Amino acid sequence: MGGPPVSPGLRDVFVLTGAGISAESGLGTFRDPDGLWRRFDPMRLATPEAFADAPEEVHAFYNLRRQGARAAAPNAAHAALVRLEAGLAARGGRLFLCTQNVDDLHERAGATAVVHMHGELMRARCIACGQGLPWAEDLSVETACPACGQRGGMRPDVVWFGEMPLHLEAIAQALDTSDLFVAIGTSGAVYPAAGFVARARAAGIPTHEINLAPSDTAGLFAQATYGPATQAVPDFVDGLLQTIGGPPS
Known part of the structure; x- marks a missing residue:
């Protein structure tokens, strides 16, 4: 399935990451x-x-x-999302980086605002x-x-089993106002995160899955890229930044 179905006017991107993005870091x-x-x-x-x-x-x-x-050390997928954050900010946009992971590899790669829904x-x-x-x-x-x-x-x-995930109100607001929803390295088996793609799809927001293999919710995504995160995520980010292109706003 091809590249991101986005327009050059894209500003706000919601990225959900799961354990798959840290797997090549040894976690x-x-x-x-x-x-x-x-x-x-x-x-x-x-x-x-x-x-x-x-x-x-x-x-x-x-x-x-x-x-x-x-x-563990951050890998090329973590670094690519830092580039995406900077590229969107330079154009007046925003990356909302929501992770199911409890590690700190996003922060150590340089991400400035990571929402840890599982602590x-x-x-x-x-x-x-x-x-x-x-x-x-x-x-x-x-x-x-x-x-x-x-x-x-x-x-x-x-957040342990039986406990409520964190920051759900802020997550819902960011998802509902995003121009693109991307899930990276997620199983699609853990709710409420597994329901984000359905929510985005119902709102008419373009969706893209990046994973080693199709997730449990793969059929709900409009676009998908499958392969190792350290290759697939940098390639996706490069393509996305090239698509939105143009001078910063």
Whole structure:
């Protein structure tokens, strides 16, 4: 399926990213045949109940993920979206970068405004006082909250199964006012994000999927590009910037 069905007047682009954009940086996906949830039981590691019942086990899993994220580096797909952000801004437009990922590779690539709908691995939150703060080190049941001093209540500031995704109002507003919706590296299996393409399509917004293989919602996209993210995303961004072209507004 061909290039982006957009006009030179395009200004605002909504990009949704999933685990597939970080896979070539060495971070595992979740629902692929060798994904994390094929090897680990999410009900034992990624729910509030799991944390209440076995916090040491949950902490060990997320400490390993945090260590892996620290060791990973942004790839060419992350860098391409930074170029897209700059190119749109130079023309008076906007990139709304919404990610399902909890890693910080978009930020480390240079993205300036990333909306993490599933939280951030490099943040922690205290269940006693509610304080959230940046956190790059390991957590344990002995970790004291810097705000209230209580031990045992510091958890990864991520959205677990059974919890509500974050920033949904801002996400809906940005999607409804965008000129193009692009999903990159997503499975199309996790709601509400999997429903974004249907919402965009109902509003008459052009849609494009970029993925290694068709997602569960591939049939709803008007256009698609399939291949490794480090190749497909830079090629798409180059084509999009060339299409909208012209001098900055």
